Amino acid sequence: MPDENAVKAALKDQRIETPSWAYGNSGTRFKVFPQPGVPRSPHEKLEDAAQVHAYTGVAPSVALHIPWDRVDDYAALADYATELGLRVGAINPNVFQDDDYMLGSVCNPDPAVREKAVAQILDCVDIMDRTDSEILSLWFADGTNYPGQDSLTARQERLSEALDTIYRRLGEHQRMLLEYKFFEPAFYATDVPDWGTSFAHCADLGPRAQVLVDTGHHAPGTNIEFIVATLLRRSKLGGFHFNSRFYADDDLMVGAADPFQLFRIMHEIVRAGALEHGAGIAFMLDQCHNIEPKIPAMIRSVLNVQEATAKALLVDDEALTAAQRAGDVLGANEVLMDAYNSDVRPLLREARREMGVEPDPIAAYRASGHQEKLAAERQGGQQAGWGA
Numbered sequence: 071m072p073d074e075n076a077v078k079a080a081l082k083d084q085r086i087e088t089p090s091w092a093y094g095n096s097g098t099r100f101k102v103f104p105q106p107g108v109p110r111s112p113h114e115k116l117e118d119a120a121q122v123h124a125y126t127g128v129a130p131s132v133a134l135h136i137p138w139d140r141v142d143d144y145a146a147l148a149d150y151a152t153e154l155g156l157r158v159g160a161i162n163p164n165v166f167q168d169d170d171y172m173l174g175s176v177c178n179p180d181p182a183v184r185e186k187a188v189a190q191i192l193d194c195v196d197i198m199d200r201t202d203s204e205i206l207s208l209w210f211a212d213g214t215n216y217p218g219q220d221s222l223t224a225r226q227e228r229l230s231e232a233l234d235t236i237y238r239r240l241g242e243h244q245r246m247l248l249e250y251k252f253f254e255p256a257f258y259a260t261d262v263p264d265w266g267t268s269f270a271h272c273a274d275l276g277p278r279a280q281v282l283v284d285t286g287h288h289a290p291g292t293n294i295e296f297i298v299a300t301l302l303r304r305s306k307l308g309g310f311h312f313n314s315r316f317y318a319d320d321d322l323m324v325g326a327a328d329p330f331q332l333f334r335i336m337h338e339i340v341r342a343g344a345l346e347h348g349a350g351i352a353f354m355l356d357q358c359h360n361i362e363p364k365i366p367a368m369i370r371s372v373l374n375v376q377e378a379t380a381k382a383l384l385v386d387d388e389a390l391t392a393a394q395r396a397g398d399v400l401g402a403n404e405v406l407m408d409a410y411n412s413d414v415r416p417l418l419r420e421a422r423r424e425m426g427v428e429p430d431p432i433a434a435y436r437a438s439g440h441q442e443k444l445a446a447e448r449q450g451g452q453q454a455g456w457g458a
């Protein structure tokens with residue numbers, strides 16, 4: 071059986087990054103419902119992220135989205151993060167909200183538009199230099215809506231050329247993660263639709279290009295843990311955008327729709343020894359809280375990742391390996407399910423106490439009155455973008 075102290079140590083050591091855009095107002099294409107107390111600036115988004123970190127102790131970094139989080143002085147923003155006990159995490163260039171990008175960004179048939187998109191991404195690498203960020207997180211809305219609209223092959227060539235330019239600009243301690251998504255906003259053909267396409271581009275580029283797995287970006291029924299295991303084997307898993315989905319890219323709280331899937335993913339991570347920081351897997355959240363209050367939703371999401379991780383850490387690896395080697399189908403499945411069915415909440419409460427944070431972060435946040443204070447103090451909160 072796994073040693074309880076080792077399990078707690080691994081849980082205390084895990085880090086989960088929250089996204090700046092989750093703190094802003096968001097919605098669907100039908101309606102954005104503004105919430106009271108929402109941040110009015112990137113600084114206030116950091117303040118909200120600092121709350122999540124204060125209550126969980128494991129969320130010390132924040133991903134930024136440029137230009138949604140545009141400021142004049144990024145070094146000063148990073149300093150402010152430090153003051154709050156945080157740091158700036160992944161930088162996400164936004165190359166999908168400009169009229170010029172109607173037919174795509176780096177895959178656009180017009181070379182001038184491609185150049186503009188690449189320049190915008192290179193600016194983001196400059197920002198990374200100023201904020202000490204190690205991850206450039208790339209998601210392209212590029213694709214086509216109709217057969218024949220553009221050459222699928224030519225678009226791959228353009229993508230490859232752009233990625234190459236960006237890759238060559240990265241500093242030694244920086245890497246780029248290429249996110250895939252099977253559809254939306256393009257409906258016929260997306261230029262990076264799946265892990266295979268992302269993997270192929272990353273393999274061409276080199277070791278500092280890796281695949282980003284957003285759990286919401288797969289067709290229903292896709293075995294995501296298989297993708298995770300495959301990428302891990304080849305050192306091509308860069309990290310996650312965690313969220314959960316019932317239908318499409320719902321961006322609901324991770325672990326809400328399918329906690330078992332999250333456990334199965336974390337099981338592959340733990341088994342590969344990839345939970346340790348040295349393995350370089352970035353555990354990031356990519357969510358939008360359209361109808362629920364955002365800070366407690368982020369806290370809940372962090373706890374959900376921790377619970378799945380704790381269960382994965384509780385898998386009796388020796389017993390599992392023995393059952394697998396013996397071809398004991400039922401026995402192996404039972405070992406896995408035993409871990410999944412354990413109640414890890416007492417263990418996590420204990421780990422939190424030992425870390426000096428609230429054992430029940432949600433209740434503590436609720437009791438703090440912070441949400442009411444924000445609602446009274448902040449008027450006219452910012453929109454995050456669209457339902458990212």
Ligand code: AOS
Binds near residue numbers: 162249251284319458
């Ligand atoms: C879009 O569907 C992708 O998940 C992106 O990672 C992200 O949600 C977008 O960049 C908005 O933040």
Ligand code: ZN
Binds near residue numbers: 209284311356
């Ligand atoms: Zn994402």
Ligand code: ZN
Binds near residue numbers: 251
């Ligand atoms: Zn998405």
Ligand code: ZN
Binds near residue numbers: 284319320321357458
């Ligand atoms: Zn998403």
